[in-house]
Each structure stands twice: as structure tokens, then as C-alpha cells.
Amino acid sequence: MSDQRQRQVDAIRRHIGEVENDLVDELVAGRIDRREFLRRGSVLGLSLSSLGVLAGCAAPNVTRVSPPQTKPPKAGGTIRTGIVAPAAALDPIMISDEGGLAVLGQSAQYLVWSDKNLTLRPVLAESWTHDHTGRVWTFKIRRGVSFSDGTPMTAEDVAATFNRLSDPKVGSNALSNFDGVLSKGNTKAIDPYTAQFTLDAPNGNFPYLVSSDNYNSVVLPKNYDGGWDKTFIGTGPWKLESFTPNQGVSYGRNPRYWGQPTVAERSEVTFYAEEQAQTLGILGNQVDVVAHYSVSGGRALITNPDVRTTQFRSSSHRQIHMRTDKEPFADKRVRQAMALLLDRRALVNGLLATKSDYGNDSPFAPVFQSTNQSVRQRQLNVAMAKQLLEAAGKGAGFSTQLLTLTHFELPDLAQVVQNDVSVAGINLKLSILDPGSYYGSSKFGTSPWLDSTMGITDYGHRGVPNLLLTAPLSSKGPWNAAHFRNPQYDQLVAHYVAALDLGAQRAAAGKIQELLLDETPVMFPYFYYFLTGARLNVSGVETTAMGHVDLSRAGFA
Amino acid sequence: MSSFGEPIGSSVTAADSPAVAEPTVGPGPDEAKVIRREHLALLLRSKTFIAGALILGFWIVCAIFGNLIAPDDPLRTNPVAALQAPSSAHLFGTDTLGRDVLSRVLVGARDILIVAPLATLLATAMGTLLGLVTGYFRGFVDDSLGRLIDAILAVPVVIVGLLSMVALGPSTVTVIFVIAVVFTPVIARTVRAAVLSEVQYEYVAAARLRNERAPYILFGEILPNVMGPVLVEFTVRLGYAIFTIATLSFLGFGIQPPAPDWGLQIYQHYGLISGGYWWPVLFPALAIASLVIGVNLLSDGISQAFER
Amino acid sequence: MTRFIAKRLGLGLITLWLLSVLVFFGTQVLPGDVARRILGPFASPSAVTALNKQLGTDKSVFVQYLNWITGLFHGDLGTSVATRTSVSSIVFPALWHSAKLAILAFIIVVPLGILGGVLAALYEGRFRDRLISVGGLSATTVPEFVWSVVFILVFALWLGILPSTATAPPGSGFLTQIEYLVLPALCLVFVLFGYIARMARAGTIESLEADYTRTAVIKGLPYRTVVRRHVLRNSLLPTIAVVATQAGYLIGGLVAIELVFNYQGIGQVLYRAAIQKDFPVLQSAVLIVGVVYLVATLLADLAYSLLNPRIRFESSS
């Protein structure tokens, strides 16, 4: 590498902190590849320019990922997009479903955008830094941004937004994310263009919590008080034209938008109650884009020549929990046996038409960079399963109920599981409820989900494994359907969350993965890909694993 | 009142008035058998009846011996072999979980052929009871029950089904219950009409004139005379029951997986036809259609025979 | 006559009241917690209780019923807990959608059905009759979603001549809307034909066998005239009533079709409301469907008695 380049590098390395320098060393040593370096760097708040320079010192053997070459779309036209109908009121604070956040994302924006590679891109925040402990995070807010109603956006609005979200009385849907991380009133506007977060505990991944991954965290005017679905107020590229509940929204360009104007003239978003109908919609040319489709509902699209499918990994998955405190799963050998009986290959290749990663019975999806790849993948092994059952005194098999809900491929998964375990004489009785009945009150004792002996639950994508490690598995986890109580595990998770540098995170991850493989309170059969369909003449659609669909750059060839 | 008025007089020449003439049968107890035999003969001569019986018969056989006939285990999933087009290996192809569609269609007859008749039977029983009571005791009972029936009828069948299924949780038992509840009023109406015309007959008055109690008059005297309409109604309702059950399954509130129910199969796969995967949808659809048509042919044949 | 109408109206109201009770307490037994349903399974309990209080879903059932009814009397159908919009803003557009579909279907099926029924009656017992009545009945009892699926397969995907959804793009003209509604309407035609034909057939046969028809024939009237003037006049009366009773089914009974065609009709509203435990929508929507049904039947009765001198005069004299 040239001296001049080396000088730049040193110059930067002198200004950045310890953690950042470790990262650079790892890169130079080739312990992480360039992509991961960029991702981590973005989290730590290194500016993209300096990241670019530093990335230059990556070990030569690292292959560079080049973005797919598609010629830019022509301006103008109306882009028609199909999404799953929002399940509930369009209130940014309350939204909890994919349809809702997809709509939210059209006209409102986040401080930070977490793209499909989980790399953070500055949006309303220009840059961010943290103190050495990782407790205090400071964000520089972009200048010259105004809401669609004309009022300029400042750090005041940012502070108001996050204090609102972290206020238990408001009962926002983001509370579960901020729980134990950010408390009400700890977000301050230092000056009109600087916002500061003081966390309850150190958190290396905090920027994800103010990014699109924490989808409720769109920046709203400080005086916002409900009624969003009348105005669709926000700082985004699109401006509301008309909204018909249960039917759809149409947008025009936002004349006050601070960034590049949208490629397409207008955007029409159509809600589909049934994924089946959505599939028919794009095939019948009723829409140009389906923001997100599942293999179960959209299999037709995968093979259809008129539709281009773009896919990327996500941490969306299914959890098959087994009550660790109750027969027949009290004995961990039984749980292991169950996991060994799962034919994951068949699931991935058949049920998910290969659009999926293998799950290894822990929340550490391949997509997370902290995931410890060295842990061996659990494979189908009927013989061992039978031995384990024998040893656990269940050689003759047993029978219990498998509970799940009518949601995408879950009923199918349930049937496959039922079928897979039957070889060991295990008889699962299926009970398939509608979502409302399945989750019930979501409180222990009054929720089929949390009380069932065995059940399959759908978990959406998360940018970081943190929540997935605590809520469903830690002793006090509110979603701990497996009733898994393991102090050692809780400890490991605490370490992992606190760990700031990747090495430490990987180390902790490894231990957690091993422990979960041994205990197997929950089976993670697969982490499926995020699939987006668009008609051939459409390009520039960007989606995130969270379910956001950015149409600002979308247009027709 | 009017019906107790002056001689109707028509009976004088009833025997040879040109509306289809009936013989005045002379004495001879065995005549009853003769009539019954003639009815039967008529049934067996009616093509619709035969056709219906054959179709229904076929499905009944499938329902009973399905697992023996079926080339494959209708429940054995094999995701890797999902959605294979019809071939010599799988005549009707395979579904999303790689199960043999033919086998599922054959065995699928079972659930519906158990649930539908049971439900219809229950509905017919309750409906007949209701119809008898409302038709015989007019006044308050009739009015109030009538209103209630109206109220129920005012809500579309599917919605009532939907609500009850959500409320009671989907299960075969619930399906039976729901269908029964939904059909009872309809049947009650028909029976009530029949009863209204029966109570005009003086044998009812005659019964009261020997101090018979209402229950005996209802079930002992009137019921046997309205069995004809009831039977026809039953067969017709059976068709609608299949319809409704299938619809409920299609909405995901009927018979539950992994049961190879036809409506369920369509529900699980209809989104796929657009992708050219028509076989997991078409064959169950045809199955439903054929069964329904079979039942209708049958009921049509029966009502024909009894009208003659 | 007025007596008659008043009586029917009175009864209708009682029925409505019963319906409201049935619906309300029926929906109350639906499992699942409203706020939880809105906030999703992963929302924090505190949020849930807060929302329940805000929605009033924590009050006793009876209080809720009273609130609802009083609301109805003030023309307020309540607020959807799912979309937080007024129920009327959801239900009435949907109602209009369903109505459009229903009307189109009726326009096609009623003449067809009556024609078929009369033909069947004229050829009673012959092949044509069997074909029409059995074929019709079968078409009726083959579930509409089976038809929808088949029609989409054929017309939308194989032939590609008709859209696969029923919702026309916003602001599209009359004809376009029709074009989008053709397929679902066709399904309805299949479902209704047999039913109407059956009634028309029964009525026609009855009056074909009546003495007055004999009189007409013996007068020496040409057969066509006998049928047109003497038979149909009486035979089609019952059919009217039947057609009307189908309104209830058409408005709200079409869940399956509306789902397959992604049509925002009242049926789909009901379906979603049921799934989402959106009580206000569910209750009001069901009630409105009930009203539609009762009004339709009332109108039918009126039409019937207006066209039928026997009733017209007895009630007046």
C-alpha cells in the first residue's frame, strides 16, 4: 500500500478510539472481512469516508463484494406496490406489524437506516459517537430537514420522539426494545442539531435501536399527539395523497423533501388481506411490486418468468418451544432427540424452496456477524434420537399436543414436525388456532402460547440478537414459552450484551450456542430469507429484512 | 276457521279429476307393501337417483376404505418432493408438503362424510322439533321462536359459522355444532309449514277429543305425517352442509390440518394455481363438486319418487 | 295495507333487537384480548392495560352493550379498535362495494334463473327439467370459492382476459369497474341460479296444475298465452320473495369470494373483524347486514302483496 495512503490511515487511527483501532487491527489481520468491517464501523459511528480509507488496508485476499449492475430507472410514472394489509391502526407509536411499518416508512424517517446487510446508514442523523463505556451516545442531527407540514425538524423533535417511545405510560410498542436500555427523559437535545442518549447500561449495539430496525422510532414532531393516519406526517420522500383503510394509500412526491426527489412521480400502495390475493395481484399485473412474500404464499412467484425476485438473509425464524418444566420434555435428552428428529434439509429445500438458512437451535442466525460459525450444525440423526429417548425412558415414544397458529407456513411446519417425530413413535396432536386465540393475553397463565407444552411461534427479523436472547430464553423473559430457567445462560447473555468488540461478542455467542444446543429448550429449524418480487420492468426497490420498502429510488426501465 | 266450513265437495270426484289420477284402492292390507314396492321400483327406474347413488356410493367406499385404496399415506409429508406435477408416480401430483394428492382426495371423503351427515341429522332433529312446536302451538311460542329464527337467518350462514368457530375454537365437533345451529332454523321453517297444513286435518282434533296430551299429538300423530318433507329437506340440507363445511375449511375455520379435507386443501393451495400448480386445487375442487352433485341427484330422485 | 306494513315493521324491529343481543353477546365470547390483539403479542403488558382502559374494553359486558346501543341510536356505530377509524367509515364503503357486486350478479342471474325455472317446469320430469334443476342445484351447492378459483384459473391466468382481483384501481370508470366485477359476479350467478330456478319451477308447476290454468286451456287460449298470461302471473310471485331473501347472503355472505378476489366487501370486513377481535366493527357490521336482510325481505313482502290481489284486498277490506 502507498505511503500517502498509509499516512491517511495513521491520521485517522490517531483520532479514533480504542475499540475502533481493535477493529482496524482485526481487519488488517484478516480476521474479519471488509464487509463486516464496514458494518461494525458504521455501528461505532466511523464516517463512511474514513471507513472507505481504512477498508483499504484490508488483507488483499479478501474478496470485494460488488453491487449488482442494473441500469438506473427512468423518472416518472406511478409505482404500484402490494403489501400485507396493516393489522392495526396506523399509529407510529403502536404499530407492531409489517404492513404498518411498511406504510410508516414511506413518509416518515429514522435517524439511521439499517440496510439489508445490517450496515447502518445515516439518514436524519449525520454521524454518531459514544463514550468509552458505551453508555452515552451522541448523534449529530441533519440540518435543513422539515416535516411534510413545513415545520423544521430539530434535536428537540428527536428527543421528544424517543422520550415518548420510552415512556411506559404511553405504552409504545418500542418499550420492549428500550426495556433496560433507555429510560424516559434520558434523551436530551444538547443543541438544535445534537441529541444525546444516556443508557441505563452499556450497549455496543445501541445505534440499531434508533435505526429502522426499531421500526417505531420514526422521528415525529415534538408536539405529536396521535392522529398520524390523518396526516402521515414525517420527513420522508413521499407525501400522502389519499388513504383508504383496508384498501391502500397513494403518495405523491414530497416537495419539501431534503434529499433527492423520488424517481417515480407517484406511488400507490395496495393492502392485501391474503398473501394469496397479493400473489394473484402481481401476476395479474394489478401491482408492480410485492414488498415481501413468503414461500408458502408466493411460491408461484419464485418460478414465474415475469417476476424478478430479490432475496437476502434475515433473522426471521420460527421457534418450536418445549416446556422444560413439564413432561414429556422435562428431560433435556428428550428435547435433544426432538431436535435430532427434525429433517432440516427437507424443511429448507422443500418447505422453503431453499430460500432459507439452517437454524441451529439458537437465536444466532447466520446473518448476525456475532454468530460463532465454529459451532457445529445439528443434523438429522434418528438413531441417536432413539438412543436418547431410550435413555430417557421414552423409548416407546409418547404423545402430546403441538400448538400453533394460522400464519404463513406455520401449519405446514407443524405437520412436517408431526410427521418427522412420528418415526420415533412420538404422536403429536395438532391444534391450530387463529393468532388472537394463540397469543391470548400474552401473559403466563392466560396465553395458550406461553402455557402450551409444545408450540410453534413466529418471530420477525431483528437487526441484533439481543432481544431474541433475552425475551424468549432468559429466566425472566416475558416470552419464555419454554419456561427455560438457567442462571448460567442468563449470565452469558449479560456478558454478550455488554461486550463491545466483536471478538468478545463471538466468544460469548459461542458459549451461548453450545449451551442452547445442549439444553435445547427451543428448536430453531431455519432462518428464512426475505423475498421481494417485482415485475421485470421495475428496478430500484430497496427492502429491509424488517419489512421496510424504500420506493424513493424505484422506477420503470 | 274456513277449513271447517261447508263440504269441500271435491272429494266426490277426486278419483277421476284430471289432476294426476289415483286409484281408489280397495281393501287388502298387503296393498301397503305393493305401494312401497312400486315406490322403490320408481326410485330404481329414476336415472338421477341411480347416478347420485353411484357417486355417493363411490365416496362412501373411499371414506371407509380410503386408506386401503389410497396408493400412498395421505399424511406422510416429504417436503423435498413438494408440488410435483401429476405423473405415473403421483397420478394427481403432490402438494406443498410432498403428500400424494390422489391419496388425500380419496381419504378426504371421510371427514366430510362423517361431519356433514351428522351435522345435518342434528339440524334436522332440532329443526323438526322446533318446527313441530312452533307450528302446533301458535301464538306466543310461535311468535317469539319465529323472531329468534328470523334473527338467526338474518346473519349469513358463513358469518355465524365464522363467529362460532372463532369463539369455540376450530374442531370437528364445533363444525358439527355450527352447521346444526345454522341449519336448524331453515329446517324448522319447512317443517312448520308442513305442520301448519297438517293441523288443518281433523285427526288432530280427533286426538284432542280423546284427551291426548300435546307431546303425543306432536310426535305420535303429526310427526309421522311430515316425515316426507323432513326426508327431502334432509337430503337437500346435506348438500348445503357439505357446501358450508367446505367453505369453513376454506376460511381456515373448518376441519383442521393435517386432515386431508378437501376445502382445506383448496385453502392451502389456491394461491398456487397462479404459479401453474393447479393440481392440488383442481382435484379437491372436483371432489367437492362431484360429491355435492351426487347428493343432489339423489335427493332429486327421492323427491321425484315421492311426488309421483 | 298500512296495518300490514306497520305489523311487519314492528316484528322487524323486535327481530333486530334480538339480533343485536345475539351478536353482541355472541362476539363477547370470542377469545383473545382486544388491546393485546391491537398491540401484538410482543407489546408490554402495561401498554395493553393502558389501551384496554382507553378503549373501554375493561368495562362489564352489559355496560358495553348499553354504550353500543345508545351509540347506535345516535347514529354512531362506534370506533374500530383495529384501525381506530369510525366503524361507519369502514362498513358503509364496504357495504356499497358488496351492493355493487350483488346488483351486477342479480341483473344477470334473476332473468336467467326465472327463465330456467319456467322452462324446467314446462318440461317437468323430462330431460331438460332434470338438467336445469339438478344442474342448477349442483351449481348452487358447489361452494362459490371453488368456482372463483376455477374462473380465475381460466379467465384471468390462462386466457388473461379478465382481472384476477375485483377492486378496480381508484378513479376508474364505470365500465372498468364492471370489468373487474365480472368474475366474482359470475361465481354468484352460478351460486344463485339453481336456487332461483328451483323456486320459479315450483311456482310454475303449481299454477300449471291449477284449475284456472285448465280453464284457460279449455277456453282455447294458445299455450303461450296461457303460460304468459295465466301461469307466470301467479307462479313468479313466490320467486320474488325468495330472490329478496338472498340479499342477506349477497351482502355479507361472500367472505370466500371477497377474499379470493381481494374485494373490500362487507364480507371481508366481517371476516377481518372476526379475526382481529374488532368487536365494534363486527357487531355493527353484522347488525347492518341483518338490517339489509330484513329490509329486503320486508320489501319483498310488500312487492308480493302489492302484486298479489288476494293479500292486497284482504288487508284493505
Add this chain to the structure above:
Amino acid sequence: MSATAPEPTAVQTAPALELRDLEVAYRVRGVWREVLRGVTLSIARNEAYGLVGESGCGKSTAAFAALRYLPRNGRVMSGSILVDGEDLLSMNESQVRQLRVSKVSMVYQNPTAALNPSIRIGDQVAEVYALADGGSDGSDERAREMLSKVQIADPASVMRRYPHQLSGGMNQRVVIAMALATNPSLLILDEPTTGLDATVEGEVLDLIKTLREEFETSLLFITHNLGVMAKMCERMGVLYAGRLVEEGPVADVFDRPSHPYTVGLLRCIPRGGVRKDKETLDTIPGFLPQLGADLPACVFADRCGLAEDICRQQEPPFHRVSEGHCSRCHFYDRAHTLPRTTGAPPVLGESARQEPVLQARGVQKTFHQEGHAIHALNDVEFALKEGETLGLVGESGSGKTTLARLLIGLSPPDEGSVVELDGAQLAPTVSKRERDQVRALQIVFQNPDSALNRRFSIHRILGRALTMLTGQRGEEREEHLRQLAHSVRFDVRLIGARPAQLSGGLKQRVAIARAFAGDPRIVVCDEPTSALDVSVQAAILNLLVELQAKQKVAYLFISHDLGVVRYLSDRIAVLYLGRLMELGPADQVFESPQHPYTEALASAVPTAEGTERERIRLVGEIPSAASPPSGCVFHTRCPRYIGDVCKTEEPELKEVEPGHFWRCHYSAEQLRELQKTPPKPRV
């Protein structure tokens, strides 16, 4: 009467109707059953030809064949039908239509059903003209004329009305108007007055008579009522089992019946004021053969008292008895010697007890319809002694049946009405009455088909009645059941049969047996024979008399047939608009002086002798019970109308002779005087 009509002269042109060896069969449950077995008859122009016979003999079939209008399951097997000499069977559809338009038309019973309920009368009549001369505009005008021809007072308004708004009689006039509209050469009348009230029947018959003279139409008149036949026709034919067994001038046939069946028929009907204590009615043994049954050479042989082997071997030829009078019987010359089947009348000993079994005082019944009250019964009172028969006569709406249902407790009387059994007030409804009261007071309904549960065997029907009324069980009950069956002459071997398998007579016997199951004191007979053929009717009447003699049971006998009532009753009560008009010993009621209404009623009845007295025309329709006339309810139609007194004050029910009451302002003497001469028609 035959003097009034032109004598059938040698037919110069072709006869109006001619049937030659006509054979017609119905296909019932897949089998062809013969209805007409080679009928040959011809009706000359301007001739009135009557066809009598009992159920299933094929009367109506013959009629409809003459229009080539058979039911879907009927077919002409052989023979020919000629109308004005044209062969009907060889015509094509349009020719047949033309024929129906111009030459033949028909009137049948139940006129209200015969008119289209949803078309105005005017249009229905006009239609015919429109048809006759290709839809000319004058048809309305001509319809009005025609309606006035059938003596409809206000044709204009009637034309604007619908059938259900007119009375049966009125509708029948309309039907007749339509039938005669195009001046047909042949008018077929199939039981045109069955089901109409006596007075109305009389009017319609008169009308037909006058019109046919005016229009010079030939009549084919079908009836089961010999009286009507005698009144209306010149020539008659007797049908039995699809065969014409006797034919000839009405007078001849009635005087010298030359076929055993005809003889039997004539003996069956109570004539010349015979009474139950004088002689029993003769009956015809056996049953009417069922449709298409195999019959011996002489179809009547099986039931004939004169039958010998020859009757079964060779079919009797059509013997000529006298000019135009033929009989299909080997022994036509001694047909009248047919032995009687029934013996001397039973002895009806006067009952010792004088105090009445049943006592009714001030009986009222009010129905409420759509707000306004209808007084179906008004202050009715009578007493019934043990073993006596009270005949109850009156026209529709007079309240006969209401009274019956009220006595047996099927519908409760108004408050204050008194009905006593052996001096004990009876509860208003049967369910509240003692078992002994219930069993003491029973009824025989008009129509056994309706009165017997068609699903049950006779055994069950009677058995159940015994169990409920007498509380008997097991063998005791079986024994009693056999006696019961025997007492009504019901063959015990048929005990397992169901009603549908029995003939009307047998069914009525069962109904009677059921009424007698609990040894009743009083049996209400509501038109028990009006649904039956005359031969069967006779048997039933005899049975009733016999049972009365045996068991000292009292009858309340309701009938519209005055002949029957007179035969059976000791006393007679006449009802009009729910009021008792006259009540007295049978003979006195039938002889002058009688209440004007009774007078009119009696005069309206055609008798088989044909020797009827001048019929008294009653003007207008029976008023509706909803708004009865002021004063004497009969004043609007009374032929002996006095004046305002009748309008203003309602006469008391006064005793004019010992045991003879009536409700009229006239005294017995006045009426006796008046009734020497027929009243002059009121306008």
C-alpha cells in the same frame, strides 16, 4: 219438466257429441289402468244429456276426453270422439284449440279455483271474445252484456273485481258466462253445483236451464246427484266402472230402472219423506271396483243380487227396454225385482228419561279478525234428549260447524254461554273436561281422509281411542276392539290396513267406530256422508240408525242435504247467520207453516222424483256475519218480507205450535195462509 225442453227429434245433422267405444286409461305408478271401457253415447243438438255414476266410474274422464284434455298420465287407448261430426282425435293442436274456442266449453266444480286469482273478472271474460274474433276492441262491452245475461246485478263493478272477492255462486256465474260467451254447440257441466249452498245451487241450475234454452246449447251434465239430474236433463246415462250400463229418457229410467245398479242407486237415496223409523235405505253390497281392476263380463256382476253364471261368462248386450231406453243387463226385464239387502228398520223405542242429555242456552261465539268482531253464533239454544236426533241445517256461514266444534270443546264459546251435559256445565275446552264427559260427547267428521291419521293402521286408530277413552289395555281392549269393529260392520280382517287402502265408506265406518269407542251419549255428525257416494251414504245412514237404536245415543246431525236430514232427524233446527231461525219436529218443519227461510231452503232442493214445487228465489247473497243486517237478519232476502218491522226489530224465538219454535214476526196462521201460494219475487 221435460215438456219445457224440445223433445230430441230425429237428428237432422251430426250429433253435438258422439263417443264411440271410447277406451281411456291412466298410467298410475307405471301401470296403465282402464278408466273408460268402451263407452258409446251420443248427444243430439239442443239435448241435455246427464251422466250419473259414483266415484271412479269415469264421468269426468269422459267429459275431459270430449275436450281432448286428459291429465298428463291419461291416454285414449281406442275408440273415437266426434264433436259436430268432426273427429277430435285426428285433429292437430290448433284445430283442437279452435274447437275449444268455438264449439265446446266446460264448467266444473269449485268455481273460485277455476278463475285466475290475479286477473280481474272483466279481463278473464273479455279474453274469450278477444280470442274468438282476433282481439277486437268491443270485447269489454260484450263481456259486460254476457255477465248481465248470467244475472249479475252490477256487471260493471264485478268486472273490476278479483275472484276471491266474489262468492262461489257469483264466480260460478262468471265461469258459465265465459263458457257460453262464444255460443258453443256443446256445454259440458261437471258437478257444477257441488259444494254450493242449496239456495245458490238452485239459482245456478235455473240459470243454466234458461240460458241453454236461449243459446240452444247441448249439455253434457255430469253429477252424482240424481235429483239434479232429474231437474236438468232429458236423457241420461248411468256409468259404472267405465261402462255405460243403462241409458234412456230421464223419466223412463227413474220410473222403470232396468239395470240392477240403477235400481240400487235409486233405492239408496231417501225419497218421498221416508223416515228412519219407517224403512231402512237399501244399499249396494260390495265396493266400487278400483281403477283398472279386472272385472267379470258384466262389470256389475260381483255386486249384483240377480247375478248368475252367465253374467260372469258373457258380456250382456245393450238390450232395448223401450224407445231409446237400453240396459246392459241379461235380466233387464226383472231388474226391479232386485232383492233388498237390508231388512226392517230397527225399533227406536222412545227413551224413558225426559230430561235432556245435552242442554245449550244462550250460546254465543265471536271471532276476532283484524280488529272487527264476527258473531258466528248468536244466542243459540236447544236441548237434546237421549236417543233422539236433532238435524241442523243451514247454509255456509250459518254457524253449523262452529256450533259443533264448540259443543265438543274444540273451540271455547263466549263467556256466559251455557252448555250442560246431564245438567252439569261443561268446561269450555275439551282438555279441561272430565274423561267421562269427553267420552260421552264425540264427533264424526265430514271427511274421513282428514279425520283418520293416514299413517296409522285401523287397529292403532281404534285401539288408541279405546285406551284413551276407556282406559282398557291388553286382551280386554282387543276384545272390545273386535266388538267395536263388528258393531260398525267393519271386517276385522282389515284391521291391519291403513286408511288409504280402504274405500270411503269403510273409512267413515272406522271414524264412526272411533266416536263410539267410549260408548258416547251424544255424537255430533258433521256432514258425515257428504263426501261419500250415495250407495255408501245409505249404508252409513243405516249404520247410524242401528247404533242409535242399540245404544240410545243422541245425534246432532249436521247436513246440507235436506233429504238426508229429514230421513234421520226427529227434530230439526235451522240456522241462518248464527241465529236459530226455526226449531221443531222434523215433519212440522218440512210442512207448512214454516219459517220463510226454511220454506225457501226446502223449495230449492231438487228431488229425484223431479216433482218439485215452485222454487222460491232468494235475492242477493248471504250477508257477511261481520255486518249482519239490522232487525231480522233474514229481512234482506226474505220472500215473505212484511215491511219496516222486519228491518227494525229482531223477532223473538217463539213457540208457534207445541215444540215448534221460530224467529219470525208472522204467526203460524198468517204463514199457513200465505204459503198456500208462492211468493212474488222481490226486486
